[in-house]
Each structure stands twice: as structure tokens, then as C-alpha cells.
Amino acid sequence: MTPFREEQRERGATDRAWQALREIYSAWESSKAHTPADRLANSEFRARRYLNAHERRWCAGHYFDAIRFRRKYQWLLSRLALAENPDTLLQLHLSLAPVSTRPPHFQAIVEEERLQAAVAAMPTPDVPEDYIRYVLSFPDSLARSLLQLFPPEEAICAAQAFNRRAPTILRVNPLLVSRAEFLKVHSDLRPTPWSPWGVYAPVGANVYTLAGYREGWFEIQEEASQLSAFLARVRPGDTVVEIGAGGGGKTLVLGALMRNRGRILAIDVHEGRLKELVKRVRHAQIRCVEPLLVEADKTGKWQHRGRSWRRIEQIRSQTQCVLLDAPCSGSGVLRRSPDARWREVCIEEFSQIQRNLLLEAASLVASGGRIVYVTCAFEPQQNEEVVEWFLSTPAGRGFRKEPVLEALREAWKNAADLAEKESADKRRNASRHAEDMPPLEALCAGDYVRTWPHRHDLDAFFVALLRRCE
Template identity: 35%
Template sequence: MKDDARLQAAIDLLETIAGTSRPADGTAAAFFRDRRFIGSKDRRAISMRVWGTMRHWARLTWWFREAAADTWANGERPDWDSIRPRARILTYLVLVEGMGLAGVDGLCTGEIYAPRPLNEHERAVVRFLRGKPLNHNGMPVWVRGEVPAWVATYLKDIYGDHLPTLLDALTKEAPVDLRVNTLKCDRDNAIIALAEGTDEESVEAVPGHYSPLALRLAGRANLAATNAFRGGLVEVQDEGSQLVALLAGARPGMSVVDFCAGAGGKTLALAAEMQNKGRLVACDVSQGRVDRSAERLKRAGAHNVTRRVLSSETDKWVKRSKGTYDRVLIDAPCSGTGTWRRNPDAKWRMSEEMLAELTALQARILRSAARLAKPGGRVIYATCSLLPEENERQVESFLAEQGAAYRLLSVADLWPELVNPAVPCPVSGPYLRLDPAEHDTDGFFVAVLERLETATPEAPGAEDEPQA
């Protein structure tokens, strides 16, 4: 494809992403699947431009509004949400790729497959933006940090002076991390297998920093085409997510439940820690997610997993099974703020109202699922969120409600035994709180709770659902 056609495809893709509630990665996959004539190099170039625009969304919008106010006759700034994806991509071409009017004009020719020519307003905007820096001292913190204003306010309380550094890290492209599947190989052999790569290229991987099972790719690669991936030797999993599974402390012969299993990433890690010995139940409220995990489990050689679809967090199975599990992992549905460097579109879909709904759901899930732990068993509560409302405050509220039924264990104390005695624990307190700026992982939170009582009282809101 010529670059003008790539640019129009990028505009079309960004329009498609903006017009749906689906995640951007799934939308992009469907977009390219419907356009098989677009080759792999073209897909990469189009995706880089689209994801680059999304990573700079707030700053591009701020600058376009400044340019519009300066160049349009009425001097007004357009509404934040009314600015079209084409305008943002044109702004990206100037501010990030460094194009001038001649370069943008040369792409927007109106010829077949090319974007339509610039109108007079767009030409004025391009001239105004030429030579401007992407960052500007007049930008609010939330604009420079590429997050909604309300999120910056929430994060300021816990991150303080570290907030600008954190927000900057969230705008960067995330690395690709792999977890070595110990059911099939060790880390050294996985590195060798990856180096064999594909017919087109080898795949270079280096050990991670915290997890003894982690590998980090040196660059981008067609991982799905490698024998190492197809043979189940490795799985794509952020190193922070691997730490969540390791802190569960699942061991061979235990009974373990992954209560919010999703597509099964942490289930696979738990099965490997259990060496396929014991009982592992993967639960989710989505039949689709449970079904999609089947192929991953088969590829990894995980044989001790039972998949179960729940009607809700208070499914009758929970009450029937209470007090029977050694470990209960609750990877709770959350805002996903810790993964925003991977999903830059998600930050603009989140609202305070949605956060309130999520925190209420998290509290209900924690109350109900905790009943599954046997005396002496552990409940591992985790999110991929940076917001204290979804993390520490949830755990504090749960412990206050439960009285003496559970106690909070220190992650720092558990670390040498469960994670990696050769690497110091990255935190000193009871919680594991990771962020991409300080730890170079996605943002994760983990709390480990131990059940102390021999009988768990019925928690408020944890009763069975009414009969239909």
C-alpha cells in the first residue's frame, strides 16, 4: 500500500474504534480480518499510527482546540468529544511525526484510496501546529498525563509527587512478557525454543526481573507462529500478572478456585504451580470466556481444571461449596487503569459512574467468594487497577465487616517462599502494589487474606439468588 492509502486506512480504523464500545484490539483485529488485502507490513504501519494517536489522545485534542480557537473565525474551541478521528490523526502527523503542510497535503490528495484534500480550516490548523512541541506548560496535569481529569484527582491522593512519572509511563508502549509453562519446560529451554523463532525471524527473550517464570521479548514478534507458543511452552502474560498467581501459593494436591477466571491466563499459571495435581475450578459469569479458555488449557497441557459458568457472584454453587477450598483467587473485574498503556482507548470509556458500579460489584464478589475458603485457607484479592477505591479500601471494608474471621497477611513476608527468594520484594507493606513507572509491569494490586474461623457467617449480600 502507498502511504496515502495507509493513512486513510488509519482514519477508517480510528473511526471504527471510536464508534463502538468494543475494546480497540478486538475491533482492529476484525477490521483487518475483513480486509485481507492489507499485508502484514501495512497492518503494522496502520496500527502504529492509530495506537500512537490514541496514546496521545488528550494532548492532540488540546492542541487541536488551541489551533481551532486561533484560526477559526469565531475563535471558539470545539467541544472535546466532537473532534473527529481524522482531525486527531492530522494533528498527530504534525506534532508527533513532524510533518509540515506540504507533507500532509501530499498524503491527502483525494485520489483513489487516499484521504480527501484538506479544507481551509484543516490547512490553517496544520500551519498553526507546525513546529509546536507535543507538551506545553499550559496543559493541565491530566492532559499531559493522558487520563481523564477525574482519574488524576483520584490517583493524586495515593501517588502524590510520583503521579506525573506514573502518568508518563502509562503513555508508553508496554513490553511483551511471557510466562514459562513449567508443565512442559523450564526458562532456559524456553529461551532456546523461542530463539528458533519462525521461518522469517528468531525471537529473542530475556529473563524477567521479579518472576522466576517471566521472559521479556526484546522486540515485537509473530509469537503465534513459533513452535514454542504453539507447543504450549510459553503463554503471553505480564510479569505483574504472574506475581498475582504466584502469591496465591497454590501447591500440588490443593483445592483451588479461580473465581473470576476470564479467558484463563491465571488459571493456566495456577495449574502449572499445582503440577496438574489437585482440584482447580475456573469460574466466570461469561460462557464465552469460559469456552475460549478450553483451547489454551489444552495447548498448555493443564488437565486438573474444571470450568464452571456462574449465574452471578452469589450462584448457588458458592454456598454449596463454602469452606472447601485451600485457595480462592479473586481477580476482580475492575477499571483496568493499570493496563492503560496496553489499552489506551479504555481510559476514555471509563467514568466515575462506572467506577462506582465496579466497586459495588467488587465488594459483593469478595464477600461471596471468600466463603469458599476453608479454615486456614487463603483468599487472594487482586485487580489490575491503580485506584485505591478498588484496592486497599475494598480490603479494609471487607476486614471491618468480617470482624475476626480473616486476617491480612504481609506480601513482603510471603514473597521469599512463594515468589522469588533471589530478588527482594518490591514492597515493604502488606499489599503488593505495582505500577509501570516504578516496576516496569502493568499496574497490579494484591492482598492475601487468611481465614481464621472454623465457620463463616453468612455475609451481607452473599445469600443465594431467589428461585425463578
């Protein structure tokens, strides 16, 4: 076997990066119930400006992988009869990594033979639930949900896909630049397959330094999130409500589809998120958005008071579309937020909030209008079961489910048309759109849209389309 040479060591695998990793991971273990892993990492890296770009990249990669496979490492530490703490968990993580990724003075946690014996004793795919729980490192509830949704072999494939790092996706702003124009400026980038506004970002690049960012040409937004906003199928002049607008990712899509004509009431219960939305809306030069801060109880019911409530009362039963971006457990975005799997959540509480918000949404929709119900979670208790409950209520009996494949094709074509800014381009490319349309039927699951990382390389989103027919 060729001996390891120092010059083969991965750039960034330094002793000071290893020390930073230990400190940052320990900070996450201490605050994981309160602080998302990415937010904590950003804060910790700002406090360690002595790390160069390669060291930060090395540190971030191992930090998120240690979080992602935390349960696997806990199982192995127990098998090896070693104490479990942040240091031993990270030491085990790097002991299992290639030698070239380890810092110069790193010491393996145990001898190689003993370590490999422990790994060999781990559950196999013949016991799917234990394999997903321990080898693929999922909490019991998510392992059970995957096995309820898929046959064992596919459930394992789904879990493996959730453990891979997701690509970073950019969404061009068609009000300012077409995707074709953007790609001419960035000839090394390539378009995404599902969204006609999407572009793959360079691996490991700081996208905020790319040409066009300051001008508002693009934002970061995953393809499934883009598609869910396209499905609102809003038009210029519409009155639109977005419930759970958050930082405004889908709001920007709605504003572009409406070509800045009409009005979007962007509702959220978090003031800080709405402040971020306002910044992004200005940056993207969207001028038809009105942010509204509402009060709600812990079950999601709005408190009927204040200026925002009076504003909502003015558009009751007059809205062409309500996009309900429902609060959820976030199980569908584990590729981007690996720590989400370790947060203690109560699915029943999320389900109750989702039901109450659907009732609020129904009261705003005009005759012939629609609700687009969206979650980034895969458990049926937050998706199909909530929608079926709503349709059985007095408020929901006036709604019906829309055919999703037809809606997807219409939404994709509308977005593709807008992506071509110049009328000459539109005429030239109109006949091409039908040929370029991806196989959208693959995203349909019965009456709903369901996307998956192992099937489509998309985050796991759920979308239901409900039209008021009374």
C-alpha cells in the same frame, strides 16, 4: 537542514495505510463505548488483507497513539479553532509526528509555526493536574487519583509511563519446558527480571509463530499478572477456587503450580470467556480445571441456583485458596489498553461488586485457608478501601492480612523451583535462587503488593493476602 529524502520514509507509511488508519480510527470513534480498541483493530485488519506487515504495524502504532493522546489533540484542535472529528484528530496526530513517519501525500493540518505555537501554549508541569489531563491526556478522575497517590512530580512520571507501550511478555509452561530450555531454543530472547517464568517477546514479532507455541510451551502474560497468581502459593492436591477466571491466564499458572494434581474451580459469569479458558487449558495440557458458569446480578451477588451453584455448595468452607481476580476499571493496564481511559466507568459500582465477591469468597475458605484479592486498577476505592471494609464485616473478622514480603519471597522461590524441570537442575540451582531473587521488597506497599510501570516496568496491579485464622 538536510532535506527529507523519499527513501528515508518509514516502511509502512504508505497512502493506502493512511487511508486504512482513517477508516479504522473512525470505526473506533463510532463504537468505542462497546468494542475494545484491540478487538476492533484485529477485525478491521482481517478485512484489509491487502496491507502488508509493515503497513499494519505502522497503522496499528498510530491508531493506538491517536487513542492514547486523544484529549491532548482535542485541546490543540480547540486552540487552533479547528473542527474536531476523526480526520482532523488523525491529521493533527501525524502533523506532530516526524516527517519520516508520514505517508507520501500527507498534508499537515496547519503551518508548522502555528502548530508549534499551540503546543507551546499547553499546560506545563508547574500545573500538575492540567499537565496530566491535557498534555499527558488523562481523564479528570485518573489524573486526580494519581495525584492522590503520589507527589506531583512522581504522578507525572507515572502518567508518562502509562503512555508508553508495554513490552510483550511470554510465560513459559513449566510442566512442558523450563525457561532455560526455552531460551536455548530462542537464543535471541532474554528473561524477565521479576517472574522466573517470564521471557521478553521479540519486538513486533508474531509470537504465535515462535517455536513451541503449538506444543503449549508458552502463553502471553504480563509479569505482574504472573506474580499475582504465584501469590496464591497453591500446592499439589489443593482445592482452589478462582473467581473471575476470565480467559484463564492465572488459571494456567495455578494448574502448573499444582502440577496437575488437585482441582481448580474456575468461575466466571461470561460463557464466552470460559470457552476461551477451556481452549487454553487444553493447549497447556492442564487437566485439573473445572469451569463453572454462574449467574450474578449487577452488584456481583451470585444467584443461588443451577448446577454450578450446587457444585459450589459442595466445596463451601473446604477451599485452601480462593483467587479473586476482581472485576475492575482496568486503569492499571493502560499501557496495553489505552482506550480504557476513555470508557465511562462508575468506580462505586465496581467497588460494590468487589465487596460482594469478597463475601462470596470468604464463605468458601477453609480454616487456615487464604483469599488472594487481585485487581489491575490503581484507585484505592477498588483496592485498600475494599479490603479494609471487608475486614470490618462479620464475615471478614475471621481473616487477617498476611505479611506480603514474606509471602512474595516464598511464592517466587516456589515458582523458581518449578521452573527447573530436572531434579539435577534443581539441586544445582537451589543455592542460586536466593542470589537471583529480585528486590521483591520494592513491590510492597505497607500490607499490600502494588506494582507500577514507572517504578517496576510492570502493569499497575494490587494484591491483598487474607488468611482465615478462626
